[in-house]
Amino acid sequence: MLCSHMKIRVRPKTAESTRNTCESTLYLFFMFATPFILYLCICSLSMSSSWASSASKADAETLRRKRINTSKLYLHVIPSKVPIIYSSYYDISFLGIEKLHPFDSSKWGRVCRFLISEGHLQKNSIVEPQEASRDDLLVVHTEAYLNSLKSSMNVAMIAEVPPIAILPNFLVQMKVLSPFRKQVGGTILAAKLAKDRGWAINVGGGFHHCSSGRGGGFCAYADISLCIHFAFVRLNISRVMIIDLDAHQGNGHETDFANDGRVYILDMYNPEIYPFDMEARSYITQKVEIVSGTTTEKYLKELDKALEEARRNFAPELIVYNAGTDILDGDPLGGLKVMPDGVVQRDEKVFRFARERNIPLVMVTSGGYMKSSARVIADSIINLSRKGLIDITSHQRRR
Numbered sequence: 001m002l003c004s005h006m007k008i009r010v011r012p013k014t015a016e017s018t019r020n021t022c023e024s025t026l027y028l029f030f031m032f033a034t035p036f037i038l039y040l041c042i043c044s045l046s047m048s049s050s051w052a053s054s055a056s057k058a059d060a061e062t063l064r065r066k067r068i069n070t071s072k073l074y075l076h077v078i079p080s081k082v083p084i085i086y087s088s089y090y091d092i093s094f095l096g097i098e099k100l101h102p103f104d105s106s107k108w109g110r111v112c113r114f115l116i117s118e119g120h121l122q123k124n125s126i127v128e129p130q131e132a133s134r135d136d137l138l139v140v141h142t143e144a145y146l147n148s149l150k151s152s153m154n155v156a157m158i159a160e161v162p163p164i165a166i167l168p169n170f171l172v173q174m175k176v177l178s179p180f181r182k183q184v185g186g187t188i189l190a191a192k193l194a195k196d197r198g199w200a201i202n203v204g205g206g207f208h209h210c211s212s213g214r215g216g217g218f219c220a221y222a223d224i225s226l227c228i229h230f231a232f233v234r235l236n237i238s239r240v241m242i243i244d245l246d247a248h249q250g251n252g253h254e255t256d257f258a259n260d261g262r263v264y265i266l267d268m269y270n271p272e273i274y275p276f277d278m279e280a281r282s283y284i285t286q287k288v289e290i291v292s293g294t295t296t297e298k299y300l301k302e303l304d305k306a307l308e309e310a311r312r313n314f315a316p317e318l319i320v321y322n323a324g325t326d327i328l329d330g331d332p333l334g335g336l337k338v339m340p341d342g343v344v345q346r347d348e349k350v351f352r353f354a355r356e357r358n359i360p361l362v363m364v365t366s367g368g369y370m371k372s373s374a375r376v377i378a379d380s381i382i383n384l385s386r387k388g389l390i391d392i393t394s395h396q397r398r399r
Ligand SMILES: *[C@@H]1O[C@H](CO)[C@@H](O)[C@H](O)[C@H]1NC(C)=O
Pocket: 062, 063, 065, 066, 069, 233
């Protein structure tokens, strides 16, 4: 089904675009394009035959492993870098469109600027990730889903920014989806760094509403699922705990790891807000529902209890911590009343939880796009550093 879709798309599109060009360019076009078109046809033919015969899970798994093995996302990171991952390409800003969204779409850059300008972090010790390629994304996503992002209308619905719908798709790819793919590359790389260094923070990522075949809630790619699949294949890891403390339920990774015994999901969320995904709720290993209006003290008490239970239930080899700041009091979406100091303490508890048993920890920043969120995330990183849970001073070689 996927491939018949592809064929229909590829052929008429090329044919149509040639019709409108003048003769000489037409000639040149055919000179150069014929081999390419042939190549596309052969590819789609061989793909459709291989797909047709490969309904089997084993083949899909082999293909997934092959994609992971040949990916360029696991960069070599020199020791003088600190496992904080960020790129200026993360930030979405484009003709002021970002201002139409209630979100601070450059919070990622602001977190880093706070850390750098206040002397906690050196700019050149930040790790810059690669952008996830189509092959990388296919490790989890379906062809059909990725193709659906070629419609600006679909992206507008996923990103919840209606004006995106009227933009030509190449602009949407360049200005919206490419920054997201860069953040996905960051989350995937974070697991490798965490395994090497004990922890890693991707200053972006945490798109926990997106699953293999469906996006939504500002999440276009399933970075957490991707990160974990890469870790399974490349990092000799077979037991992962997701600790999802964003205010919203993480229905994306829950759907992707439904009934997968290798992944333990602790999700603490407000059941009274988006996404109301009842099916995904049934896949949560440890569900902690906290109602609207929950305050700092109550929240932290619930978290202590939840971590205690998780500790008894499962011994992970990697923790992926989805650290959304939309639990903050005043967040227009989260409905909770946790104070900034509560977020700082929350993060500290999770880092301690990992540190006590020496489990590599990946943190992603996820939801929470109030103007104040960036400050809170930066404060939390500073506190983690002060408490000796992370070390963000750069280790340049000294003599
Ligand atoms: C991927 O690499 C791993 C180890 O590096 C190896 O065991 C596995 O066979 C490879 N899989 C494929 C499909 O290349």
